[in-house]
Amino acid sequence: MQDLRLYAVARRRRGMTSAPSVENLLKVARVAGVARLLGKSMALAYRLVGKDKYDNFRLERVYDSPFLVTPSVFNPKVPRTGMFLAAQIQARTVQRDWDVLDMGTGSGVCAVFAAKHARRVVAVDINPAAVRCACINALMNHMEHRIDIRHGDLFAPVRGERFDLILFNPPFVKGAPRDDRDRAWRSNDVAERFAAGLRLHLKPGGSALVVLSTYGDGHTFLEEFAKQELETSVLAQRRFVNERLTVFRLRLGPGSAATPAASP
Ligand SMILES: C[S@@+](CC[C@H](N)C(=O)[O-])C[C@H]1O[C@@H](n2cnc3c(N)ncnc32)[C@H](O)[C@@H]1O
Secondary structure (H helix, E strand, O other), X not given: OHHHHHHHHHHHHOOOXXXXXXXXXXXXXXXXXXXXXXXXXXXXXXXXXXXXXXXXXXXXXXXXXXXXXXXXXXXXXXXXXXXXXXXXXXXXXXOOOOEEEEEOOOOOHHHHHHHXXXXXXXXXXXXXXXXXXXXXXXXXXXXXXXXXXXEOOOOXXXXXXXXXXXEEOOOOEEOOOOOOHHHHOEEOOHHHHHHHHHHHHEEEEEEEEEEEEOOOOXXXXXXXXXXXXXXXXXXXXXXXXXXXXXXXXXXXXXXXXXXXXXOO
């Protein structure tokens, strides 16, 4: 069902207004059922090989760059969202004179990739363990002079600042987080607060890249972006065995013109 909803919203965002045929919807539903089963098997396999453990130190390589993932911090490679978003951060998407915000930086993976191209990156996370982990990875990748890592809730640490590009791999399961580690997955209100904050923190002409999965409640983010009249398009999409990942590009629409920066 989640898959059907994200599929339908993504079609609308891409301007595909004609109704999908019943056959197509049934096909998507069948694929979604198989994907759910595969997802469960993969979760079991991760448990058997210990990949579900977030309380260990793990050294990961994301493309050519090393990342130490410390306890309680989201691993950009185990669910593939972090790595998939990092793959989109290239010279064609980030310009040399840009200021970039990496929201919910986790291990700092997207901040490090953005710092390879941009003038300056601000990275924010609410989990203190993630802030420490991102500092280690900025140093390990020789990017500490370009990345400013801050602790806090969404846009609070960047009050009054605007960016050319905002990156976010958000917690896209609806619900109250059980602890700091769980904040990587679950939230009750991040979708609406992030969508509302974009208007105050994007420079005119700026954009945001947000990765969502057919696993979870990604459609709530798309609904909030629509409420804020943000223009949404698909930058990249990839189907994996158990989910489809999409990187959406968001721009301020005519109804959401930039207003003076005064954070909520
Ligand atoms: C799915 S993880 C993504 C981590 C990293 N960007 C990546 O792609 O691998 C989401 C991150 O957002 C952070 N987060 C959740 N709620 C937040 C909030 N209200 N303010 C700032 N960061 C938040 C979590 O602590 C977590 O590190």
